[in-house]
Amino acid sequence: MVMDMVEKVEEKEDVKWERWQKKRIFVREVAGKYEEVWKELLNQPRVYKSKEIPFKGGPIKFGKHIINPQRTKVTQTIETHIDVLAPGAYGQKHGHMNSAVFYILEGKGYDVHDGERYDYEAGDAVIVSNSCVHQHFNASNERPLRAVAFKAKPLFLFFNLLFQKTVDYPPEEPLPGWEDFKPED
Secondary structure (H helix, E strand, O other), rough: HHHHHHHHHHHHHOOOOOHOOOOOOOOOOOOOOOOHHHHHHOOOOOOHHHHOOOOEOOOEEEEEEEEOOOOOOOHHHHHHHEEEOOOEEEEEEEEEOOOOOEEEEEEEEEEEEEEEEEEEEOOOEEEEOOEEEEEEEEEEOOOOEEEEEEHHHHHHOOOOOOOOOEEEOOOOOOOOOOOOOOOOO
């Protein structure tokens, strides 16, 4: 199954998605004198305004990364992002070593985890287990699906649990009737 995933990804290497193709920081150096490092971490913001961060992506899947080692110094073990799927849309089919928890903020949808469907709606929490090949779907043709995700991806990468692959990318064309869809901040 893993080899099938790798082969499908290699066939689609010409597809470029900025976040998945650019160099990123997964684990940041923490160096300096203990007292200086400690004070710097204590002085980091405790509130990060997601409305100040623009959505990226499109035309059917959008995301913004709020907490991760690239943006914040206060934590290296958690990554938090907000995803929005346009009405009727779906995200990439992918798998990763780290588990994830999604809290559904708005809408109705479902995931397919290793071939099994799980339905959810606003107020539900969804757990994606380690090494699960999964995909997120918006079940509504009228409203967006919005979720916040929490992952320990930086910690998994630090321990060399590196596997993460995209099997199928989201469409590059908007769905009919939603050509101008943009998520609200």
